[in-house]
Amino acid sequence: MRRRAFGTTGLQVSELGLGCARIGGIFQRDASAFITLLERARDEGINFFDTADMYSQGESEALLGRAFQRRRDQVIIASKVGYCLPTQRRLIARVKPLVRPLIRLLRIKRENLPAAVRGEVRQNFAPAYIRSAVEASLRRLRSDYLDLLQLHSVPADVVRRGDWLEALEALQRAGKIRFYGISSDTLESASAALEYPKVASLQVQVSLLEQSFAQAIAPRAKQQNVAIIARECLANGLLVKAEGEIDPRQYWSTPERLETGLAALAGYREAARAQNKPLARMALEYASGVDAVAVALIGVRSVEQLDATLRAYRG
Numbered sequence: 001m002r003r004r005a006f007g008t009t010g011l012q013v014s015e016l017g018l019g020c021a022r023i024g025g026i027f028q029r030d031a032s033a034f035i036t037l038l039e040r041a042r043d044e045g046i047n048f049f050d051t052a053d054m055y056s057q058g059e060s061e062a063l064l065g066r067a068f069q070r071r072r073d074q075v076i077i078a079s080k081v082g083y084c085l086p087t088q089r090r091l092i093a094r095v096k097p098l099v100r101p102l103i104r105l106l107r108i109k110r111e112n113l114p115a116a117v118r119g120e121v122r123q124n125f126a127p128a129y130i131r132s133a134v135e136a137s138l139r140r141l142r143s144d145y146l147d148l149l150q151l152h153s154v155p156a157d158v159v160r161r162g163d164w165l166e167a168l169e170a171l172q173r174a175g176k177i178r179f180y181g182i183s184s185d186t187l188e189s190a191s192a193a194l195e196y197p198k199v200a201s202l203q204v205q206v207s208l209l210e211q212s213f214a215q216a217i218a219p220r221a222k223q224q225n226v227a228i229i230a231r232e233c234l235a236n237g238l239l240v241k242a243e244g245e246i247d248p249r250q251y252w253s254t255p256e257r258l259e260t261g262l263a264a265l266a267g268y269r270e271a272a273r274a275q276n277k278p279l280a281r282m283a284l285e286y287a288s289g290v291d292a293v294a295v296a297l298i299g300v301r302s303v304e305q306l307d308a309t310l311r312a313y314r315g
Contacts, residue, residue: 001014001015001016001044002015003015004294004295005227006201006227006294006295007200007201007226007227007294009178009179013047013048014045014047014048015295015296016288016297016298017046017047017049017229017297017298018038018049018050018297018298018300019050019231019297019298019299020051020055020060020063020064021299022300023037023038023051023055023056023060023063024055024056024060024062024063025056025057025059031063031066034063035063036303037300037302037303037306038063038067038068040307042068047074047075048075048076049064049068050079050203050229050231050297051077051078051080052079052081052083053080053083053137053140054080054083054121058140061079061137064077065140065141065142069142076147077141077143077147077148078147078148078149078150078181078201078229079148079150080149080152080183081133081134081137081149081150081151082123082133082151082152083123083124083152083153084121084122084123084124123154125154125158125164127166130151130167130168131167131170131171134149135176144175144176145175145177146178147178147179148177148180148181148201149168149171150181150182150201150203151180153185154182154183154184155189159182159189159192159193160192160195162196168180179201181201181203181229182201182202182203183202183204183229184202184203184204187212187213187216190202190213191216194217194221194224194226197224199226201226201227201228201229202217202221202226202227202229203228203229203230204228204229204230204231205232206228206231206232206286206287206293207232207233207239207283207287208235208239208264208282208283208286209235209238209261209264209268210235214290214291218291219292222291226292227292227295228292228293228294229295229297230287230293230297233288234280234283234298235283239265239268239279239280240279240309240312243269248261268283277315278312280312280313284296284298284309284312285313
């Protein structure tokens with residue numbers, strides 16, 4: 001797999017990276033299958049792995065630590081902090097081996113969990129919290145350092161205030177993190193992040209169905225040599241699954257957006273057929289071809305999904 005420069009960091013990253021939000025979790029399979037998936041991704045040339053301390057209540061980081069502890073220098077691990085898990089989820093994380101069989105036995109689905117069990121997720125970007133969260137991530141990852149630390153879905157006003165900057169620079173000086181970036185959910189947050197010269201990367205949505213970040217942020221990021229991590233490149237499955245395999249109403253929240261989105265999706269499907277290529281390949285080519293995009297993330301749960309995605313991309 002081809003490698004690309006990651007902004008001005010000196011890192012060389014695979015053009016496709018693995019988004020690890022789906023690694024682990026009480027509704028997923030046993031851990032060994034995820035270890036196999038992570039190792040397979042690395043063997044296929046993927047060296048960029050994007051996770052977060054909240055993914056699967058920390059299990060995503062822990063599985064990455066298990067998979068790459070003995071070849072840490074062969075992978076680039078990016079994680080995120082800023083979300084605080086409620087007590088309920090922290091307790092579930094401790095008893096996952098006991099909970100998983102019960103979940104399967106009772107056939108409980110994630111969407112059927114009562115709100116009281118899920119709890120309310122809050123955000124915290126205070127310097128002391130950032131420092132403690134990074135230390136916890138490093139323990140789970142079995143590593144002395146993070147290649148990239150990102151603030152997770154940080155609001156624009158928090159970015160502008162800049163209270164977080166001193167903590168990240170102190171972690172960088174201490175060798176706990178090599179570089180830091182911002183994961184943004186809004187154009188305002190991403191634009192504010194570009195005001196800080198030492199921000200190495202932005203993580204934003206980039207897909208055929210979500211081009212606003214590519215149009216508004218990517219040109220400026222390229223000019224400043226800030227690396228973009230493209231996420232949701234397959235639009236949560238809309239651009240890879242066949243019609244009828246996914247409910248588009250989960251992606252578009254209003255009737256107007258649903259109508260517009262379905263029309264766009266139909267157009268891209270027709271274009272892919274006309275070019276005789278999988279829509280997944282067209283989608284990944286678009287995302288990885290956007291100015292300043294250093295790595296486009298794919299999110300898969302199994303080796304089979306990984307192989308199918310890579311086959312589609314490679315043609």
